[in-house]
Amino acid sequence: MIDEPVLRADAQKNRELILSAAEALFMEKGADVPLEEVAKRAGIGIATLYRRFPTREALLAATSNERFLTLAETSRARDPDLAPGEAVRAYLEELARNTSTYQRLAASIGTVIQCGTPGCNAITAEGHRLLQRGQAAGAIRRDVTYEDFIYVVTAISIAIEHDGSPKSRIGHLVDLFLNGISITAPD
CATH class of the missing domain: 1.10.357.10 (Tetracycline Repressor, domain 2)
Structure with a gap:
């Protein structure tokens, strides 16, 4: 099991934004939606997305x-x-x-x-x-x-x-x- 480290408040907020944007886009467009689109909807950079979710x-x-x-x-x-x-x-x-x-x-x-x-x-x-x-x-x-x-x-x-x-x-x-x-x- 992955033990997630305790995140700083800003990092936790980014994680939540990414998950919310991803859930919405996956439901709308499917699991193969470009991750750049997820990052854009979350209002974060693609590097931030990949730092939290490498794949x-x-x-x-x-x-x-x-x-x-x-x-x-x-x-x-x-x-x-x-x-x-x-x-x-x-x-x-x-x-x-x-x-x-x-x-x-x-x-x-x-x-x-x-x-x-x-x-x-x-x-x-x-x-x-x-x-x-x-x-x-x-x-x-x-x-x-x-x-x-x-x-x-x-x-x-x-x-x-x-x-x-x-x-x-x-x-x-x-x-x-x-x-x-x-x-x-x-x-």
């Missing part, structure tokens, strides 16, 4: 932090009420929906969640926990990895984005994936 993915992770923390917390809270396979399904659906928050975020989600923000760490840890729980219960094949989850979420999110399908289709696509990774009794 686009780091900025995307920071703007997604609260959503990712909420996703992980919600998943843990509902865990006692769901069978292992159902818990994995709910997690994958929510992660795909979160990945679809900004247009064109899906293509870089695998890199974004490796940025080490508290939210990124939380969804990764929760995904690993759910995968292990599903495998221990015999609901998910042993050769499935967390990276497989990310590949599938990426593919689902890109498919939804490119063909203009409604987000309600995410559940169907997650079901198709889960049917492929589930352990079924031989015929």
Whole structure:
């Protein structure tokens, strides 16, 4: 996890301006909006932006932090009420929906969640926990990895984005994936 140093008041204000501008522009124009445009909207120089967020993915992770923390917390809270396979399904659906928050975020989600923000760490840890729980219960094949989850979420999110399908289709696509990774009794 990244331990952010305590920032001076002006540096904290700049960070907040950058995050606010980035969130607005990512929602309006997508995750690939030029970072110069983010800096301009925030009223700061591009060097200040890069000092706080050295990569686009780091900025995307920071703007997604609260959503990712909420996703992980919600998943843990509902865990006692769901069978292992159902818990994995709910997690994958929510992660795909979160990945679809900004247009064109899906293509870089695998890199974004490796940025080490508290939210990124939380969804990764929760995904690993759910995968292990599903495998221990015999609901998910042993050769499935967390990276497989990310590949599938990426593919689902890109498919939804490119063909203009409604987000309600995410559940169907997650079901198709889960049917492929589930352990079924031989015929």
